[in-house]
Amino acid sequence: MYRIVDVREISPKVQRMVIDAPLIARKHQPGQFVIIINTEKGERIPLTVADKNPEKGQIVVIFQEVGKSTTEMACRKAGEYLFDVVGPLGKATHIEKLGTVVCIGGGVGTAPMHPITRAMKEIGNEVITILGARNKDLFTMEEEMTAASTEIRFTTDDGSRGRHGFVTDELQSIIDSGKKIDLVIAIGPAIMMKVVCNLTRKYELPTVVSLNSIMVDGTGMCGACRVSVGGETKFVCVDGPEFDGHLVDFDQLMKRQQMYRTEEAIAMNKYNEEHPGGCCGGHHD
Numbered sequence: 001m002y003r004i005v006d007v008r009e010i011s012p013k014v015q016r017m018v019i020d021a022p023l024i025a026r027k028h029q030p031g032q033f034v035i036i037i038n039t040e041k042g043e044r045i046p047l048t049v050a051d052k053n054p055e056k057g058q059i060v061v062i063f064q065e066v067g068k069s070t071t072e073m074a075c076r077k078a079g080e081y082l083f084d085v086v087g088p089l090g091k092a093t094h095i096e097k098l099g100t101v102v103c104i105g106g107g108v109g110t111a112p113m114h115p116i117t118r119a120m121k122e123i124g125n126e127v128i129t130i131l132g133a134r135n136k137d138l139f140t141m142e143e144e145m146t147a148a149s150t151e152i153r154f155t156t157d158d159g160s161r162g163r164h165g166f167v168t169d170e171l172q173s174i175i176d177s178g179k180k181i182d183l184v185i186a187i188g189p190a191i192m193m194k195v196v197c198n199l200t201r202k203y204e205l206p207t208v209v210s211l212n213s214i215m216v217d218g219t220g221m222c223g224a225c226r227v228s229v230g231g232e233t234k235f236v237c238v239d240g241p242e243f244d245g246h247l248v249d250f251d252q253l254m255k256r257q258q259m260y261r262t263e264e265a266i267a268m269n270k271y272n273e274e275h276p277g278g279c280c281g282g283h284h285d
């Protein structure tokens with residue numbers, strides 16, 4: 001059992017949860033994730049660790065309320081216990097001094113990007129961060145990402161903050177400025193990562209992406225997370241979550257992400273019927 005230290009909504013339907021998990025806090029490296037099981041009968045929810053405090057023995061996860069399980073988890077309170085937190089899982093990011101690294105965080109994909117950005121800067125890279133969101137209220141971890149970056153730029157789909165456009169428009173501007181880029185790292189919706197990779201492929205810029213496939217066990221046993229990378233089948237949970245973005249079959253990834261859409265909608269509708277106004281009456285403490 002893992003104690004919830006704090007849980008709060010940081011933007012609409014996006015929660016930041018601090019969890020007592022001393023062993024994970026000590027061992028976790030940038031890029032790795034955990035699987036959270038909220039209650040004994042709960043689903044396994046894979047979430048990348050957004051921050052940690054090894055001295056306090058705490059980890060931070062940021063998650064979006066997208067279905068029944070994450071909605072239920074958002075209603076947990078500080079002082080309560082999660083049934084299980086498994087991890088750290090997956091391979092750590094390869095952190096190396098390369099020169100200039102562009103870190104792109106799309107929406108809630110910014111959270112897993114945070115420890116990577118920080119580590120890339122700490123080792124001596126110039127880190128240019130691009131954060132993209134649908135509107136100005138949807139940026140997550142802005143303060144932390146500013147501290148973790150040499151320079152930070154913002155884009156919004158509706159133009160309410162920073163550049164009016166997508167993260168790829170800002171990346172194109174950096175490329176057009178003639179700046180030498182040694183590595184691009186992109187984390188966000190699959191479509192964003194696909195479009196980033198299409199752009200960087202044209203300029204032969206090495207690009208790493210972190211994939212959020214459907215997962216069950218998280219240990220390489222079930223095959224639920226399989227993706228095609230360079231024509232080979234890989235398991236995101238043990239071979240990733242990070243891969244060379246130019247080799248990933250994003251169309252297959254997106255298709256597989258939709259696999260349980262109908263079942264998820266049925267579960268969510270049933271949940272809403274049973275909990276009108278949400279499990280905590282629509283109010284978070």
Ligand code: NAD
Nearest residue numbers: 106107108109132133134166167188189192195210211212
């Ligand atoms: P979103 O749909 O609001 O997109 C965020 C940003 O991505 C946009 O503002 C835009 O700049 C960029 N983007 C989106 N579509 C694009 C396109 N076609 N071309 C270029 N850029 C594009 O994101 P959100 O709703 O905040 O995030 C939710 C998504 O992020 C979910 O799909 C979730 O699964 C995914 N996610 C991924 C990871 C990961 O590890 N890869 C982690 C957390 C969440």
Ligand code: FES
Nearest residue numbers: 216218222223237
């Ligand atoms: Fe089962 Fe990766 S989640 S093999």
